[in-house]
Amino acid sequence: xxxxLLPTDDRFFELFNSAxxxxxxxxxxxxxxxxxxxPAGTGSIDEIVVCERRxxxxxxxxxxxLNTSFVTPFDREDIxxxxxxxDDVVDDMLEVAYRLDLGHHDPVVMPExxxxxxxxxxxxxxxxxxxxxxxxxxxxxxxLDAVDRLESEGDDIYRRALRRLYADDFKAxxxxxxxxxxxxxxxxxxxxxxxxxxxxxxxxxxx
Numbered sequence: 669x670x671x672x673l674l675p676t677d678d679r680f681f682e683l684f685n686s687a688x689x690x691x692x693x694x695x696x697x698x699x700x701x702x703x704x705x706x707p708a709g710t711g712s713i714d715e716i717v718v719c720e721r722r723x724x725x726x727x728x729x730x731x732x733x734l735n736t737s738f739v740t741p742f743d744r745e746d747i748x749x750x751x752x753x754x755d756d757v758v759d760d761m762l763e764v765a766y767r768l769d770l771g772h773h774d775p776v777v778m779p780e781x782x783x784x785x786x787x788x789x790x791x792x793x794x795x796x797x798x799x800x801x802x803x804x805x806x807x808x809x810x811x812l813d814a815v816d817r818l819e820s821e822g823d824d825i826y827r828r829a830l831r832r833l834y835a836d837d838f839k840a841x842x843x844x845x846x847x848x849x850x851x852x853x854x855x856x857x858x859x860x861x862x863x864x865x866x867x868x869x870x871x872x873x874x875x
Contacts, residue, residue, distance in 0.1 A: 670849050679733060680741050681803045687726045687754040688792075688799040691860075694719035695792040698761045699785040702768065702777055713765040721753050723758040741803070753863045760856035761788070767852050771845045779848050780817050782831035784853040789820045791815055791860040798867050808867065815864040822857040824851060 697715040730751040733739065740747055768781075791814075798811035829850045833843050 677691055678803070679742065680730070680737075680747060681874055683726055683730050683756070684750065684754070684799050684802060685796075687723065687730070687751070688796045690719055690726065691754060691863075692792040693797050693823065694723070694761050694791070695785075695789045698790055699767055699782075701765055702785045713762070713769055716762050716763040716765045719753060720758050720762045723755050725832065733753050734788060742870050742874065746866065746873070750863070750866045750870070753859060753866055757856055757859040757863065760852065761860050763832040764852045765847065767845075767849045771842075771849075778829060778832070778850065780825050781834065781846075781850055781853060783825045784822060784829075784850065784857065786859065787818050788824065789816045791822075791857065794818070794859060795863055798864065800871065804865065805871055808871050812864055812868050812871075819857055819861040824844045826857075855867055 694716055694861065701713060703715065732839045734744060734751075755767050794814045798808050798815075801811070801838070802806045827836060833847055838846075
């Protein structure tokens with residue numbers, strides 16, 4: 669880590685850790701909603717909305733701190749980018765829940781969506797670990813590699829979901845609905861990888 673004559677504001681790390689924990693919590697809440705969705709429409713997005721609002725608050729705290737801190741632990745543009753990606757992925761997960769809720773009367777959840785949700789939770793867990801390693805800049809690579817591997821796994825699941833939708837005898841409305849949901853989930857997985865990309869860029873600057 670670079671040597672600095674002036675002390676940095678280490679509160680950033682605490683806020684980033686809280687934001688990463690919120691991402692992981694949101695991922696689990698979304699997986700639960702997907703698991704509960706069925707003919708009775710028993711899934712609830714209320715807890716995901718709570719996570720989204722918490723994410724907004726943490727992002728505002730980070731931005732205020734960025735604007736008032738004289739010395740930051742790493743480049744200001746990287747702090748901004750990381751804060752935005754951590755916020756965006758929670759927004760993406762809420763979008764998945766909203767789209768899923770539009771068709772809650774459909775009797776069966778696509779199995780690929782459940783698989784995507786499992787990958788999302790695994791990626792979120794890796795993000796928590798890599799964010800925790802930012803302060804020391806140590807032990808990041810295994811988590812960066814894991815996110816990359818999981819994102820590729822998510823791509824495979826997404827392509828398999830599309831093949832099912834276009835190969836099976838779905839009604840047009842059902843096909844459009846599930847395509848929208850799995851695409852929204854794929855976007856959330858991509859944003860999770862974007863978080864990893866920002867962390868990797870920070871690590872390279874401080875190598």
